[in-house]
Amino acid sequence: MLNFSVQFLLLLTLAVLLSVKLIKWKRKQLNLPPGRRGWPFVGETFGYLKPHPATSVGQFMEQHISRYGKIYRSNLFGEPTIVSADAALNRFVLQNEGKLFECSYPSSIGGILGKWSMLVLVGDMHREMRMISLNFMNNVRLRSRLLPEVERHSLLVLRSWIHGSPFSALEEAKKALKKSLCFLFNMNRQVFVNLIGFSLQFTFNLMAKNIMSMEPYEAKTEKLRLEYISFMKGVISAPLKFPGTPYWKALKSRSNILNVIEQKMQERWQEMREQEGDEEVDDLLGWCLKHSNLSKEQTLDLLLSLLFAGHETSSVALASAIFFLESCPEAVQELREEHSEIERKKLQRAESSLTWEDYKEMEFTQCKNGVTSTTTNNFMPYGGGPRLCAGSELAKLELAVFLHHLVLSYRWELAEPDHPLAFPFIEFPKGLPIKVYPI
Numbered sequence: 376m377l378n379f380s381v382q383f384l385l386l387l388t389l390a391v392l393l394s395v396k397l398i399k400w401k402r403k404q405l406n407l408p409p410g411r412r413g414w415p416f417v418g419e420t421f422g423y424l425k426p427h428p429a430t431s432v433g434q435f436m437e438q439h440i441s442r443y444g445k446i447y448r449s450n451l452f453g454e455p456t457i458v459s460a461d462a463a464l465n466r467f468v469l470q471n472e473g474k475l476f477e478c479s480y481p482s483s484i485g486g487i488l489g490k491w492s493m494l495v496l497v498g499d500m501h502r503e504m505r506m507i508s509l510n511f512m513n514n515v516r517l518r519s520r521l522l523p524e525v526e527r528h529s530l531l532v533l534r535s536w537i538h539g540s541p542f543s544a545l546e547e548a549k550k551a552l553k554k555s556l557c558f559l560f561n562m563n564r565q566v567f568v569n570l571i572g573f574s575l576q577f578t579f580n581l582m583a584k585n586i587m588s589m590e591p592y593e594a595k596t597e598k599l600r601l602e603y604i605s606f607m608k609g610v611i612s613a614p615l616k617f618p619g620t621p622y623w624k625a626l627k628s629r630s631n632i633l634n635v636i637e638q639k640m641q642e643r644w645q646e647m648r649e650q651e652g653d654e655e656v657d658d659l660l661g662w663c664l665k666h667s668n669l670s671k672e673q674t675l676d677l678l679l680s681l682l683f684a685g686h687e688t689s690s691v692a693l694a695s696a697i698f699f700l701e702s703c704p705e706a707v708q709e710l711r712e713e714h715s716e717i718e719r720k721k722l723q724r725a726e727s728s729l730t731w732e733d734y735k736e737m738e739f740t741q742c743k744n745g746v747t748s749t750t751t752n753n754f755m756p757y758g759g760g761p762r763l764c765a766g767s768e769l770a771k772l773e774l775a776v777f778l779h780h781l782v783l784s785y786r787w788e789l790a791e792p793d794h795p796l797a798f799p800f801i802e803f804p805k806g807l808p809i810k811v812y813p814i
């Protein structure tokens with residue numbers, strides 16, 4: 376018996392040693408970077424997703440980089456993974472998308488955004504959807520349609536800071552505002568503002584208007600906006616499909632959002648049938664129904680994911696800009712000088728709205744000066760290669776125009792300490808409460 380156990384143990388040890396040797400040999404062959412696998416199944420996912428201040432790469436990355444270098448092996452979202460914090464490699468990967476590399480996301484993201492979402496599609500179908508989005512935000516549309524819309528939505532939000540709801544006559548608007556804003560009250564002309572609530576409102580309303588002609592602060596638009604808040608919380612979450620989990624709630628929101636978009640689609644078909652040949656509504660929904668060969672399911676996923684991609688990102692970018700500017704009075708001063716000059720010229724021309732030429736003059740605002748080429752090369756906020764953000768020009772326009780009216784209308788300071796955290800989506804835990812003073 377003892378003999379058998381010893382033999383068995385010896386065999387087992389040999390098998391373990393052999394497999395370790397084989398794995399090592401295979402790794403050597405594959406030339407994988409150093410790293411570790413972490414726990415069975417979950418690997419190192421929880422450490423990787425642990426929230427950290429957005430101004431740093433976080434403890435997990437710091438520890439791994441100091442132990443293994445900028446490129447290391449791990450196991451994330453149930454898959455063997457290579458993590459890269461190396462700007463040159465990241466650019467190489469992005470530029471070789473579809474050739475040497477193929478984009479893929481954790482399954483939870485595909486489940487929530489939908490299988491026809493541009494973020495998860497690859498190959499020809501991705502290219503087709505991308506062309507539709509780029510066409511929707513082309514240069515001519517940016518100048519003629521989007522610039523006036525961006526300015527209108529910026530002013531709606533900024534004016535509501537002093538006057539309360541821009542549509543205070545509408546009971547629905549009041550209800551929706553109460554729900555979405557933590558606080559807003561006028562006291563000796565000093566206004567307290569929950570900035571995240573407002574910046575999300577600004578970017579969402581802008582996208583909803585241009586994608587489906589939904590008017591800001593109307594009941595349907597507000598309902599859709601609130602659905603997106605729970606939707607966004609589940610996009611990066613464990614795919615646990617039972618009541619109460621962020622993933623489950625996000626799937627429910629997805630189906631509510633799709634119901635609203637589908638209803639809009641039915642209404643539009645009806646309108647198109649009734650007014651044959653008449654002027655078409657100039658939004659993305661109208662364009663897709665009239666000019667694309669997309670199926671109903673594909674159009675629904677495209678609109679849902681464009682609304683998502685186009686509002687969360689730019690609202691956080693806007694809030695972060697306002698947050699960082701607050702601690703840099705010199706930069707605010709320079710911004711104010713640039714925008715006062717643009718405003719002065721605009722008044723001289725007796726114009727009431729910003730023109731494309733005004734926008735092009737916002738050089739300091741768009742950091743067109745003073746950035747070294749190495750920094751520019753390593754800074755890739757919009758990704759790169761064939762998946763470069765399709766809305767980057769619109770995002771820049773939104774930021775510049777909103778800042779134009781902000782610095783000309785208000786001074787601001789933090790009402791309470793708050794800080795951007797990476798969850799990994801950037802969030803301000805207190806919603807970035809600021810005090811604003813009209814000037």
Ligand code: HEM
Nearest residue numbers: 493505684685688689692756757758762764765766769770
């Ligand atoms: C400051 C704001 C924004 C940032 C930082 C940002 C960032 C990004 C990044 C990094 C990607 C690449 C994702 C990947 O590699 O798969 C991306 C893709 C995308 N973004 Fe943005 N984005 C912003 C605003 C917008 C806006 C306003 C829109 C308008 C609809 C938009 C639409 C898209 C679309 C459609 C894609 C997918 C492109 C493709 O797969 O071909 N983004 N964005």
